[in-house]
Amino acid sequence: MKMIVSLLLLMTLNASAQQPTSGKGRVYDLSVALDSSLKGPYTGVLRLYTQKDTTRGFGGEHSLDEPAFSINVKDWKYGERKFFDHTARAQYLKMTDVKPGYYKMIAILDTNTFERGNGAPGNLYTRKEMILQVSDISVKGSLVLSNIFQERPFPVSDSTKEVVLLSRKLSAFRKRDIYLKAGIFLPPSYFTDTRREFPVVYIIPGWGGTHHQAAVARIRKLYGAGVGAEKIFVFLNPENQTPYGLHAYVDSRVNGPWGTALTEELMPYIQSTFRVSRDPRLTFIQGQSSGGYGALWLALHFPEKIGGAWITAPDPIDFSNFTGIDIYQDKNAFIDQNGKDRGINLTEGKFLSTIREGRIKETFDGDGGQQQSFEAEFGLLDKHGRPARLYDDNGKIDSRVAASWKPYDLSLYVQEHAGKLKKEMIGPVRIYAGSADNFLLNHAVEAFDRKINKFGLPIHTRVIDGGTHFNLRSEALIKEIDQEMQALIDRTK
Template structure:
């Protein structure tokens, strides 16, 4: 259930919350099972709430709405197809909360409906790109064995304009979506790559846009005791199969990785975990690669707390130099919205050891912020990229040196510039060749823009990759 103040003279069909405005709405949630049509259920408005109990609302008029999240993905993408919602009802508080009826099912939007929301020119170009891309799906034996049911590695492929006219092979870009991405966003990213190559903005390469979403959030293409062997599935199973389907160069020096945010971390992980398989990673605004600075917290500090440091709240997001949410707000809102799919829970599904209850052990207590040092040591031993590089650089150097490229905003919205600086410092101390760019004034969501081009960075990265795969090639404005 969601509730927010009702401004006089306004109306809405949706009451919702946002991590970027965590105190805008009151939220109450609970798990329900076996709820049948016509049945009633209640939600505890005192304890299972955020930011406070509903009885603490200041006097006034409020709007209320109920949502049944039928597939447990509210924390990942919000309400969506198949979820049940109630009409928005207004009521005065203090007083009894209104009875809400889950009467409407949200429909699945067709690609045509999604395209119809775009400006006409973009609609036409994206439609042409979507018609050209190819869906790929490979049932992984390793993941299927882990889960006891068929599990696939999935994505979309964009092919160069001249593909199929001759026997030429091409370099391959593996692009990984960030938190909140899906097969729908993967298809759009592949379509934009198709459009970019057709216009000459991007060099002729095969783009494989991978879906890293799962029921628990993003699996990061990392082998995990909770999510299963996603790294093994990608590199040992999907990659050989894919190279048998398409005319790829099929060599390390022509396989490249890129991704933003969680996709950036996944790219860094794959490059450093399988250094001889890939020829370079271009990670943009990657999630923390050094857990001395994870969500603004040094996980290894004695008596570390995820919520407070030196008596002050730890910031989670910023915008224009102003803190807009804290770790406590973000984590506690996520907890009320459900036990699956949230950002912090997603990290635990990838990084944490499995607890006695069969679920990942939590990094920190959601009520107090106290960090479990047993969990942090497991994270450090298995997934701290900086720590692994420092430990194993002698072994990794020959296959990894010069392959790490990171671009991040100097004012990243989630403070991700700080762990990137730590990663750079570790590589510098090791004498490694790497490339780090900190773009002054840029945040998490405007990093790719240059002038009037909102996606200029993609082209810059693509041409750097192409120069490695095709030495001596020059960047052009039009490929014919």
């Protein structure tokens, strides 16, 4: 009898967990189910996103005034429904405060704790967008998770090849197999002049860019492929196998020795596999945005291996102006000295968002956002084994964390190692920023220049009038970079 009572009680508890609930004046009948093709069990964070405009599909930036909610799920199997109610975590607007109306909605189950982002392989998503109905007395809607994000196949062809190389250094650090990935673009004469060795240009893309860009002609052109003399282009993947955002090929105390793995493992492999010149004077690097910081870090830390570096719109290279924040002197990242919210994403003279809003969205979306990527790239682990936060939910800056970032403040690095760099640099470094950079990165470039220009190093900066974060790589600049690169190639003949 005791067993029967216990079983009935368990059935009652399970049933109640799978039924609509009420609270705060509304009945909540908002649920997500698994498609019959997805048996489970699945464990992770189930996120539900909505938008007020029901006439358009989802895409682009998800603003704070668009309600979004999440719940944790464990061992979720087909046949069970997961319900959202007033207790669900809200991105910003609580479910009790959602205004009556109709909203389009989608859901994503984030199960991948090793790759960043909602679209990471293995995560589940709803292909079909549905309608959420909100009234004063009820919240109704249902979704079905029907698909799984897959690993994106690399488009191999005669001219584009993929390299996936097991890294012993990174694997030892992470205590699991870690692979370096690269997309190789081979020029036409590679196949007709089979004895020739080619100069090589390594590319570190910015946020969202991967080695797959080697197969995209428009993006290759942005980095000079097809311009001037032929070279082999190697597009790197700065965000594979990292849960905390882009590692950017920087040796990090949190992410691991990505820069060392690149220069000591991947570069020698590419030299031996693709007839790339072994002359370091013919090894060049370019980077954009987050990749720009990484390219500069590599050029300064491995100066004897890089024959020239061209960096555009780099992430902050001087931390006294970190997207408008002096991390060493300012007390709060959200509020400036005048008590106003610090803006971000400057477009046509107007900030489209704030640093406070960015942190809220990033926290809701889980690991791997922009600020966390900085904290993993530059900082240390906290007592919970996660990247220590530079500032808390109220924007208060932790001065101890700020101090721990100093080895990655490239102004400080150059000042400390100027003598060594003067002896070991074999090629120039050129850094470009736009005067209208959307993330105020030009100010960090200017601060960097003021602090290092007295050392007489072959490091040059230029702020291009009117340039933004996204249009800096103009046709004229691409041609200029290629001409400089060609001049360096000619010197080796």
